[in-house]
Amino acid sequence: MNNPLETLIIGTIILFVLCVLFWPGKGILANWKKLQKQSLKILIEDALKHLYDFEDKNISSTLHSLSGYLSISGDEAAKIAQKLKDISLIDIHNEKLLLTPDGRTYALKIIRVHRLWESYLADETGVKEKDWHLRAEEKEHYIDQEEANILAARMGNPAYDPHGDPIPTASGDLPVKKGKHLTEAAVGKVYKIVHIEDEPIAIYSQIVAMGLYPGMQLKIVEVTKEKIKFVAEGEECVLSPLIATNLTVAQIIIPEKIKKDFKTLSSLKIGEEGEVVGISRACRKQQRRRLLDFGIVPGTKIISELQGFSKDPIAYKIRGTLIALRKQQTDYIYIKK
Amino acid sequence: MENINNTYRESIISEATTLRWEVGENFHDSLMESIYKNASEIAAHSVTKKNKQQNHTFDQKLDKIITSRMFGFPAMFIVLAVVFWVTIIGSNAPSAMLASVLIDKIHPWLKEIAAAISTPLWISGLLIDGAYLGMAWVVSVMLPPMAIFFPLFTLLEDFGYLPRVSFNMDSLFRKAGAHGKQALTMSMGFGCNVAGVIATRVIDSPRERLIAIITNNFALCNGRWPTQILIATIFIGGAVPGYLAGIASAGAVVGVALLGVVLSLVVSWGLSRTVLKGEASTFSLELPPYRPPRILRTLYTSLIDRTAIVLWRAVIFAVPAGLVIWLVSNITIEGISLAEYFINWSNPFGLLFGLNGVILLAYIIAIPANEIVIPTILMLTVLTLGMNSVGAGDGVMFELESVNATADIFKAGGWTLLTGINLMLFSLIHNPCSTTIYTIYKETRSLKWTTVSALLPVVMGFIITFFVAQIWRLI
Numbered sequence: 001m002n003n004p005l006e007t008l009i010i011g012t013i014i015l016f017v018l019c020v021l022f023w024p025g026k027g028i029l030a031n032w033k034k035l036q037k038q039s040l041k042i043l044i045e046d047a048l049k050h051l052y053d054f055e056d057k058n059i060s061s062t063l064h065s066l067s068g069y070l071s072i073s074g075d076e077a078a079k080i081a082q083k084l085k086d087i088s089l090i091d092i093h094n095e096k097l098l099l100t101p102d103g104r105t106y107a108l109k110i111i112r113v114h115r116l117w118e119s120y121l122a123d124e125t126g127v128k129e130k131d132w133h134l135r136a137e138e139k140e141h142y143i144d145q146e147e148a149n150i151l152a153a154r155m156g157n158p159a160y161d162p163h164g165d166p167i168p169t170a171s172g173d174l175p176v177k178k179g180k181h182l183t184e185a186a187v188g189k190v191y192k193i194v195h196i197e198d199e200p201i202a203i204y205s206q207i208v209a210m211g212l213y214p215g216m217q218l219k220i221v222e223v224t225k226e227k228i229k230f231v232a233e234g235e236e237c238v239l240s241p242l243i244a245t246n247l248t249v250a251q252i253i254i255p256e257k258i259k260k261d262f263k264t265l266s267s268l269k270i271g272e273e274g275e276v277v278g279i280s281r282a283c284r285k286q287q288r289r290r291l292l293d294f295g296i297v298p299g300t301k302i303i304s305e306l307q308g309f310s311k312d313p314i315a316y317k318i319r320g321t322l323i324a325l326r327k328q329q330t331d332y333i334y335i336k337k
Numbered sequence: 338m339e340n341i342n343n344t345y346r347e348s349i350i351s352e353a354t355t356l357r358w359e360v361g362e363n364f365h366d367s368l369m370e371s372i373y374k375n376a377s378e379i380a381a382h383s384v385t386k387k388n389k390q391q392n393h394t395f396d397q398k399l400d401k402i403i404t405s406r407m408f409g410f411p412a413m414f415i416v417l418a419v420v421f422w423v424t425i426i427g428s429n430a431p432s433a434m435l436a437s438v439l440i441d442k443i444h445p446w447l448k449e450i451a452a453a454i455s456t457p458l459w460i461s462g463l464l465i466d467g468a469y470l471g472m473a474w475v476v477s478v479m480l481p482p483m484a485i486f487f488p489l490f491t492l493l494e495d496f497g498y499l500p501r502v503s504f505n506m507d508s509l510f511r512k513a514g515a516h517g518k519q520a521l522t523m524s525m526g527f528g529c530n531v532a533g534v535i536a537t538r539v540i541d542s543p544r545e546r547l548i549a550i551i552t553n554n555f556a557l558c559n560g561r562w563p564t565q566i567l568i569a570t571i572f573i574g575g576a577v578p579g580y581l582a583g584i585a586s587a588g589a590v591v592g593v594a595l596l597g598v599v600l601s602l603v604v605s606w607g608l609s610r611t612v613l614k615g616e617a618s619t620f621s622l623e624l625p626p627y628r629p630p631r632i633l634r635t636l637y638t639s640l641i642d643r644t645a646i647v648l649w650r651a652v653i654f655a656v657p658a659g660l661v662i663w664l665v666s667n668i669t670i671e672g673i674s675l676a677e678y679f680i681n682w683s684n685p686f687g688l689l690f691g692l693n694g695v696i697l698l699a700y701i702i703a704i705p706a707n708e709i710v711i712p713t714i715l716m717l718t719v720l721t722l723g724m725n726s727v728g729a730g731d732g733v734m735f736e737l738e739s740v741n742a743t744a745d746i747f748k749a750g751g752w753t754l755l756t757g758i759n760l761m762l763f764s765l766i767h768n769p770c771s772t773t774i775y776t777i778y779k780e781t782r783s784l785k786w787t788t789v790s791a792l793l794p795v796v797m798g799f800i801i802t803f804f805v806a807q808i809w810r811l812i
Contacts, residue, residue: 004810007689011803024612126544126618159357166358175358289369290619297373305397306624309406310508313517315624319377320386322400322624324504326511329620 040083042141045110046070047080048089051099052107060096105172112168113148114140115161120151122162123285130205132162133198145170162284164195164214164248179250182228183241185220191249192217203246210237215281218249233280234262263337265316266330268304274335276300283332295319296333396626403501413502417524420489424528425562428481435477444470463663466733471659471709474734475651478708479529482559483644486528491639494521495630503622513602514609516545517622519552523601526556527594530773531647533558534780544616548605550777551790554769555601557594560707564764565590567711571744572757589761597765604793612789650772654705659734661702662713666720666732674731680721690799691759691806695721695750700763705771710764712736715743718750755809759802766798 021028050069054061067077081097084090089103099107117136121127127135143151149170152158161167166175179194193216198204212232221236222229228244230237239247262277276298279291295318296302305322306315313324402408447469451461493499499521507517518540526533533553540546557565566586573589574582665676676698684694699713712734720731724746737743747756768791769777778787 004807008804008807008811011807015800121615124617125615127615159360169354173354175355286617287619290621292369292373294621295373295377297370297377299374300377306400306404308404308505308508309409312511313504313507313620313622315400315504322396322626324507324517324622324624326507326620 043070043072043080044084044089045106045141047084048099048103048107049110049114051090051097052104052111055099055104060098062095062097066097108168108172108174109145109148110140112170112172113143115165115167116148116151116155116158117143118161118163119155119158119167123155129162129208130201133201133204160214162214163198164193179248182218182239182244182247182249183223185218185223185228185230185249185251187220187223190217190219190252192252193247194250195248197246197248203243206243207246211282212237212247213282217252262334264331265302265304265325265333265335266327268302268330268335270304270307270314272337273301273303274337276302277334277336280332280334283329287329287332291329291333294321294323302333302335399627400501400624403498404505409505413505416493416498420486420493421527423489424482424486427485431481431484432477435480436473439473439477440470444473459667462667462732463660466730467659467661467663468656469659470734471655471662471705472652474709474712475655475706476648478563479560479651479706480644480648483529483532483647484640486559487532487639487643488636490525490528491635491643492630492632495628495635497625497627500622500624504624507622509602510605513605514545514613515548515552515602515605516540516542516620519545519549519601519605522549522553523556523598526553526558528559529647530554530556530558530769531650531776532643534773534776535643537780541621542617542619544609544613544618545620547613547616547781547786548608550780551608551786551793552601552604554773554790554794555597555604555765557597557765558707560770561764562590564707564711565593565761567740567743568757568761568764570740571747572752572754575744576754593761593765596762600766600797604797647772650775651706651770654771654775655709658702658705658709662709662716662734663732665698665702666716674720676717677721680717689806690763690802691755691809692763692802693751693756696756696760696763700767704768707764707770709734715746718746722749724749755806758809759805762805763798763802766794766801768792768795 019027024030047066047070050066051061054065063074063077063081066081067074070077070080072080081090081092084103085092088100089106091098091100114136117139118132121132121135122129152167152170158167168174182191185191193212193214196204196207196212196214216232218230218232220228220230225241228239228241230239263274265274265276268274276296278298279288279296283291300318303317304314305317308314312327314327314330315322315324316330403412444465447465448461451465490499502520502524503517505517506520510517510519519537521539522533522536525536530553533556534550537546537549537553540549569586569589570582574586577585665679666674668675670678679698680694682694683697687693687695687697695714695717699710699717703710703713715736716732716734737746768774774787774791777790778784781787
């Protein structure tokens with residue numbers, strides 16, 4: 001028999017090496033697979049998306065912005081641009097890169113797939129909000145139009161993605177743009193968040209962490225150069241203008257019943273009764289459907305009935321049935337007493 | 338005319354396109370909500386309910402006790418302990434009876450008939466010593482405990498107690514990224530992992546269900562308890578002074594079972610944060626009103642739906658295993674059997690993990706059922722040592738009445754306390770039996786998750802036994 005200490009050390013090293021190689025998502029094998037996916041096709045498609053994005057914002061894109069967006073050198077960016085020009089997807093005028101109609105159609109197809117995939121991740125899987133964009137960014141290059149149409153049909157042809165962006169139709173139609181940046185909102189008016197820009201990621205995840213979501217109603221309290229203050233779902237929020245420009249809002253003429261003195265179901269004490277006012281928009285497809293299945297719709301009376309030896313979950317009496325819900329769910333349910 | 342129609346149609350389509358964007362993303366949800374609302378309004382108008390106030394307060398009181406800090410956990414442990422105790426005690430006699438009929442009576446009788454009609458030796462060996470004995474073993478060890486455990490469990494479920502256990506355990510399982518109902522599927526796994534995996538159907542959230550399926554194998558099943566008890570009695574009990582032997586070996590078995598529970602939580606935690614991160618997750622747990630269990634119906638459904646199906650699947654897999662076991666011990670090349678070749682070749686690997694070649698071979702050919710691991714190990718040990726005085730011949734599985742005689746065989750095979758401990762660990766942490774693997778495939782319909790469920794535990798088992806063996810030798 002070998003020296004046990006030696007065997008132990010060798011075993012530990014082998015185990016470590018295997019972990020480094022094969023760890024799901026982070027190992028060398030996983031990274032290598034990711035690298036393999038970087039190809040010319042992807043660069044071209046990403047370039048088109050960049051051009052479309054800038055066109056949409058009325059900024060002209062240049063070789064410089066392109067190389068920055070794709071994180072490649074200027075020379076490589078020039079090669080990509082030339083390639084795009086050769087297959088007449090773009091025109092180049094005075095150093096400005098412009099999409100041809102064909103290029104725009106191609107870009108919209110990619111965007112359609114991207115937004116559809118984000119909707120799919122949000123509605124049908126448990127992938128975290130901050131990962132939707134990154135995953136869709138990878139996936140968009142591998143789904144063809146036919147698959148995209150099947151995917152769309154399966155989800156009931158959604159019109160908007162979870163960030164509030166419209167999903168181009170199969171024929172490339174988009175609605176007329178509306179709404180404005182939160183920084184341009186007027187004090188005292190009520191707005192609805194119609195879009196949350198998902199790039200840069202750092203700012204997006206900050207917004208997500210604050211619990212803001214598309215469809216949320218805001219009442220603007222104060223707008224200055226330093227901060228924007230508003231009330232959302234009964235809580236006062238303050239944003240810096242830098243973050244606020246990532247939010248697009250549209251004014252609502254007749255606000256939905258402003259949920260004034262509403263509370264969440266989780267705030268109900270044992271033995272108390274509440275009446276459901278609504279379910280938060282942040283609670284999406286499957287989770288939402290489950291709550292609806294239990295008959296949790298506006299007007300339903302709920303009694304908080306039973307607490308086990310931990311505070312979570314709590315059993316509620318809903319329509320004569322005892323149902324245990326976790327706090328994460330009851331935070332989404334709005335009630336009045 | 339045609340033209341006007343066309344313009345009209347065009348305008349409708351463009352109107353629809355604009356509206357599509359206007360109705361917004363919440364359109365489907367609002368529609369659903371209003372349907373539910375309508376339905377509930379209609380029901381409120383037209384359905385009258387009988388007053389069930391009295392029952393209701395009784396339920397409330399019982400719930401308060403069952404889920405309280407004082408009584409909740411102790412009650413749960415007592416109930417489960419009683420179920421296991423009844424299962425173990427109750428199945429001893431029928432198991433022995435089945436074994437004496439199937440193995441001690443019918444087996445020799447079949448051999449006699451075969452000899453009387455002068456069947457070639459290899460055919461009677463293959464079919465009777467191999468296939469028949471494999472099946473007989475599985476039936477006699479597996480049937481009685483399952484026929485007791487499943488009805489008891491179903492009664493508790495029917496009464497309404499089990500959902501409360503899920504409710505109590507949910508906070509613990511939530512922290513591991515799992516569902517409270519996994520407490521139930523795990524308990525079911527103590528009876529049989531196949532039943533445990535099928536029971537995960539009660540978990541309707543896809544991610545939590547997969548977690549429950551993959552980790553179910555860490556619940557020490559019925560087929561592995563006898564192995565644990567036997568090895569603990571021989572090695573753990575033998576390592577401590579006589580008056581402590583009983584407590585020490587019982588403690589070791591319970592310790593291994595608890596280690597399984599801890600591992601299943603740890604693995605759940607790991608899975609929910611890595612490979613299963615992207616699966617959809619929702620939570621729901623209904624606490625139905627208590628009601629008197631329907632005993633006859635329960636007996637019928639649990640015997641037919643659970644016991645019979647599980648047993649049938651086990652038998653289907655045990656028959657070919659019996660054939661393979663007989664073949665590897667009886668096909669010889671230059672006088673040495675295939676089994677011995679493999680054992681000699683794999684022995685160094687086995688020793689690296691504190692096991693040996695016999696154990697490795699036994700776990701490979703006894704994949705179909707954990708019940709036949711010990712008989713196979715005994716047969717193979719005797720085969721390699723050439724002990725002709727014990728056992729029933731090459732390729733014929735056997736067990737001995739006396740624990741001491743079994744211990745002597747193990748010791749002759751070069752087993753130490755470390756071999757015993759690592760066999761107990763490996764018996765807990767290795768791939769599920771083939772019946773369970775097949776069931777996992779049937780339930781998940783996914784090769785990927787079936788592979789993960791099969792390989793994850795066996796890789797973990799090798800890692801753990803390796804480190805235990807090396808550290809043991811170091812100290």
